[in-house]
Amino acid sequence: MRLILIGTSGSIISKSRSYPAFLINDDLLLDCGEGTTQKLQQLGVIDSIEIICLTHLHNDHFMGIISLIWYYWISGISKKLQIIGPPNTENTIKLILKLAHTPEKLGSLRIQYTELEDSEKIQEINTNYTIRSIKVEHIFPAYAYRIKDSKSVITYTGDTKPNQKIINLAKGSDILICEATFPDKLQRFAHKHGHCTSSDAATIAKKSNSKKLILVHISPVFENQIPIMKQQAENIFKNDIIIGKDLIKLEI
Ligand SMILES: [Zn+2]
Numbered sequence: 001m002r003l004i005l006i007g008t009s010g011s012i013i014s015k016s017r018s019y020p021a022f023l024i025n026d027d028l029l030l031d032c033g034e035g036t037t038q039k040l041q042q043l044g045v046i047d048s049i050e051i052i053c054l055t056h057l058h059n060d061h062f063m064g065i066i067s068l069i070w071y072y073w074i075s076g077i078s079k080k081l082q083i084i085g086p087p088n089t090e091n092t093i094k095l096i097l098k099l100a101h102t103p104e105k106l107g108s109l110r111i112q113y114t115e116l117e118d119s120e121k122i123q124e125i126n127t128n129y130t131i132r133s134i135k136v137e138h139i140f141p142a143y144a145y146r147i148k149d150s151k152s153v154i155t156y157t158g159d160t161k162p163n164q165k166i167i168n169l170a171k172g173s174d175i176l177i178c179e180a181t182f183p184d185k186l187q188r189f190a191h192k193h194g195h196c197t198s199s200d201a202a203t204i205a206k207k208s209n210s211k212k213l214i215l216v217h218i219s220p221v222f223e224n225q226i227p228i229m230k231q232q233a234e235n236i237f238k239n240d241i242i243i244g245k246d247l248i249k250l251e252i
């Protein structure tokens with residue numbers, strides 16, 4: 001499995017980081033924040049995307065899908081695209097496309113929407129990958145994903161405060177991509193707003209026995225505290241920790 005960090009910023013986009021998106025091999029995207037379309041062009045994989053898993057419908061995590069669909073339509077690309085996401089994903093995307101004067105019939109692009117249930121149980125969707133998802137604890141329905149092929153597992157938390165369900169989902173992951181929006185001193189604020197600190201991310205990685213932790217959803221507000229946040233995580237999780245940067249590539 002190959003993982004490329006497309007966008008590693010949090011709610012506020014920054015000079016060096018675009019909004020959340022993570023590419024697995026050359027066909028699956030986890031989230032699709034603004035800036036993703038251009039990065040996929042740069043990487044030469046824009047036409048091979050088959051599946052997009054959206055964690056939740058906050059602006060930073062999905063608005064890139066509008067320009068990606070626009071690109072496929074206007075370029076006359078013939079392909080099938082499966083979009084997996086929370087309840088109301090299809091209505092939301094279709095409404096924005098309509099408001100942006102995109103035609104209802106998208107030429108040769110066929111989009112299949114798969115909406116997750118508003119339920120506490122692990123949901124499984126089988127594609128080329130085994131995709132498992134669990135509802136996490138954000139401000140409104142948000143989901144984490146576990147992506148497995150024949151050899152490896154990558155789990156991505158999306159936005160969430162720490163909880164046991166995400167630990168269960170991530171069990172034994174080769175890579176855990178976990179949001180770390182705030183440093184430890186803002187833990188109460190982080191949890192109140194449905195987010196993790198760097199120590200929370202490290203605790204999830206440790207308790208789930210993940211092999212490697214990538215901290216993402218990095219805010220420019222805390223850019224100067226990144227070394228402290230990494231140290232806070234290293235005090236808890238003794239395996240490899242990577243601070244997410246756009247276009248880092250990892251082979252598992
Ligand atoms: Zn976010």
Ligand SMILES: [Zn+2]
Binds near residue numbers: 056058138159
């Ligand atoms: Zn969010």
